[in-house]
Amino acid sequence: MAQHIPLGVIEGFFGRSWSWQQRTDLASFLQQAGYSYYLYAPKSDDRLRSRWRQDWSQSEWANLTTLRDHYRAAGIEFGIGLSPLDLCTPEGQTDSAGLHAKIARINQLQPDILALLFDDMRGDIPQLASIQVQLAHQAAEHSSARKIILCPTYYSDDPVLEKVFGTRPADYWEALGRQLDLSIDIFWTGPNVCTEHFSGSHLRDVAERLGRPPFLWDNYPVNDGAVKSQHLYLHPFAADRAKIQDLVAGHAVNPMNQYQLSKLALASLPYAYRDPGYNPKRLFNELIRELCPANVGDALQQDAELFATTGLAGITSERRHLLTARYRRLGQQSAMATEVADWLEGEYTFDPACLTD
Structure with missing residues (x-):
């Protein structure tokens, strides 16, 4: 079965960050492995998160520009993940000018993909879906990126999200699906924040709720939490990853803090999508x-x-x-x-x- 959906890596973990050299070197690895895009969204870059309204320093901007150039030279699409952490609050909703200014700055990097990330923020806000749809539509209007992806505040059925971020508004996912332009994809991590196995029935149910196939944010082999940082995940992706490509819009992998060790798992996913006889044990x-x-x-x-x-x-x-x-x-x-x-x-x-x- 031929691969036909975009596969990529999203650098989206907490804890010890990769170096700029490692991020740059990843471009050739992804090209050789069979990936098509990379999303720069490290939790350590506060210019994308807690201080998103502020500009990068001159040296950081130079690093971003160099990074973009390396991915472009390797034929890998380059994306940016923006987390405007307070923009959904009553205080932040009036700051559309701040969002437009940040996107204008990001446009100077000429990214292929812009991800608008509403994870890691309070979600018990009235009309949350409508607010996020409005912001996503503004982002799409002002961004030069060819693709926009939205990460909802509640990106999984996992009850831990409501425990941490508050009670999910009623009809949240269905409202997103109804109101959000179909050209904008929606990230989804599965039945859990860190999902081991994806079933067809689950993905079809999610597609019905979101009004489109989900764009997987796969939290394997990431190991940035208090529990998962105690582990290293070196094995290939499970065999279920070879059975879902007709049910998802794309697949983004969140790797480990350990750059080199992440390559073992990362190298396996394109095999799952293109090899009908995918065998994780043999591939390892x-x-x-x-x-x-x-x-x-x-x-x-x-x-x-x-x-x-x-x-x-x-x-x-x-x-x-x-x-x-x-x-x-x-x-x-x-x-x-x-x-x-x-x-x-x-x-x-x-x-x-x-x-x-």
Whole structure:
């Protein structure tokens, strides 16, 4: 079955950020792997979030411009994810000028995609769907991007969203679907914020609610939460990803804080979409050989299940010490091994304070 929907990576995680060099290097990796776009939306960039009205510094703007140029040269579409965190509140709704000014600045990057992200903000606001539709339509009117994607405040059926962001307004998803222009896609993470498996029945139900097929925001292999930061997810995407392409408008992957280690999972998704015989277990063996030096690959194959299921909290201090020593030695051959050793030593420990940045 041939791939026919856009596949991409959205850098949208909390915690330790990727470097500009890593973001730049990702362009060639995505091109070789079979992805078509990249969305720049790191939680650490406050000019896209808490201080979204403010401009980037000269050096940050230069980095963004260079990043855009690398993706364009690689034939990968470049996108920006804007999170105007207060714009849905009664105080913020009058600031359409601020939104238009920010989009005008983003237009200077000539992005192919603009994502308007309303996640991570209070949602118990009257007429929330209508407010967000109005803002999305304004964004579409003022943006030069060819594609607009909206992330709702409630982007999953997961009850944790109402626990954190307040009670979801009645008829929220249906109102979005009715009012939002059909040219604008809607992100969806599945039945859970971090969904392990997607079913056809769930995706068809969501499409009915949203009035269009959902654009998947896939929170695998991301590991930025208090619990998930205790784990590394190296295995390929599950076999269900090979069965959903007729039910989604697109697929965006949110990777791990560990840039190099993310490549193992990232490399697998295009296979799922183009290979009718997609076999994650067999593919993992192939990707290990392709992406890792032999000794490093052997170690990761041996420890991948331990890292994914047991995690740091379940590994004894003695075993952690032995594993750290092993991966420090292997780090002389591979940056992947260095990332494992750093993780084992707590250098990726999740800081809840980053949620408020």
